[in-house]
Amino acid sequence: MSIGESLKILADPVRRDILLLLKKEKRTAGSIAVELDISPAALSYHLRLLKQGDFVLEYREKNFIWYEINATVFDELLLWIQQFRGDAHEKE
Amino acid sequence: MSIGESLKILADPVRRDILLLLKKEKRTAGSIAVELDISPAALSYHLRLLKQGDFVLEYREKNFIWYEINATVFDELLLWIQQFRGDAHEKE
DNA sequence: GAACTATTTCAAAATTTATTGAAATAGCTT
DNA sequence: AAGCTATTTCAATAAATTTTGAAATAGTTC
Numbered sequence: 728m729s730i731g732e733s734l735k736i737l738a739d740p741v742r743r744d745i746l747l748l749l750k751k752e753k754r755t756a757g758s759i760a761v762e763l764d765i766s767p768a769a770l771s772y773h774l775r776l777l778k779q780g781d782f783v784l785e786y787r788e789k790n791f792i793w794y795e796i797n798a799t800v801f802d803e804l805l806l807w808i809q810q811f812r813g814d815a816h817e818k819e
Numbered sequence: 820m821s822i823g824e825s826l827k828i829l830a831d832p833v834r835r836d837i838l839l840l841l842k843k844e845k846r847t848a849g850s851i852a853v854e855l856d857i858s859p860a861a862l863s864y865h866l867r868l869l870k871q872g873d874f875v876l877e878y879r880e881k882n883f884i885w886y887e888i889n890a891t892v893f894d895e896l897l898l899w900i901q902q903f904r905g906d907a908h909e910k911e
Numbered sequence: 912g913a914a915c916t917a918t919t920t921c922a923a924a925a926t927t928t929a930t931t932g933a934a935a936t937a938g939c940t941t
Numbered sequence: 942a943a944g945c946t947a948t949t950t951c952a953a954t955a956a957a958t959t960t961t962g963a964a965a966t967a968g969t970t971c
Contacts, residue, residue: 847947847948848947848948848949849946849947849948852948859947859948859949860948860949860950860951862948863948863949863950864949864950866948866949867949867950881946881947882945882946882947882948883946883947883948884947884948
């Protein structure tokens with residue numbers, strides 16, 4: 728997943744809200760939709776993008792699908808942003 | 820400027836290319852437009868967003884306007900992203 | 912396997928964002 | 942001030958993204 732795709736995924740407020748929820752605890756799709764007051768279809772669309780970008784992981788249990796945040800993806804993003812910081816932050 | 824607005828600004832490939840150019844050296848609007856092969860009007864549109872987001876600074880000299888990158892804005896963004904990283908990276 | 916719940920997929924509509932060409936602005940030079 | 946160069950603004954168009962409601966899928970429970 729490229730930086731461009733990652734940033735585009737994070738650029739949407741609904742998707743950021745989803746990540747903030749999942750940061751606290753894992754949730755089912757339905758629970759997220761209720762909490763954020765969006766339709767299941769809209770939620771599913773955003774979850775698809777988040778999954779594509781590796782921002783979330785999913786697993787089935789009974790007939791729910793649980794979603795949880797994937798913290799590791801954010802590292803690549805950090806590196807990209809750091810390149811623009813001033814010389815004071817350079818590695819050496 | 821909010822995180823949401825900053826991310827939206829960075830989500831566009833043209834604007835990221837502009838930042839990458841300005842990271843190397845300050846430039847005039849015209850020079851950026853030629854280098855990236857986009858129309859002056861389109862460039863002006865993107866520069867306006869980058870300015871609004873404090874990603875670039877500008878100053879006049881003769882009848883050019885020089886643009887340069889503002890490295891400090893990226894710090895706020897780093898903090899936002901860091902909140903999602905795993906416990907291994909926590910401050911304490 | 913029929914009924915049920917959770918979620919996704921689809922095509923269409925709505926919304927937002929980016930590009931275009933033309934016209935306007937702004938500062939320089941003579 | 943007229944002519945020149947650089948850049949921006951504007952309204953219109955084009956393109957990309959998001960939402961919607963309906964229908965489809967998938968797994969569960971009876």
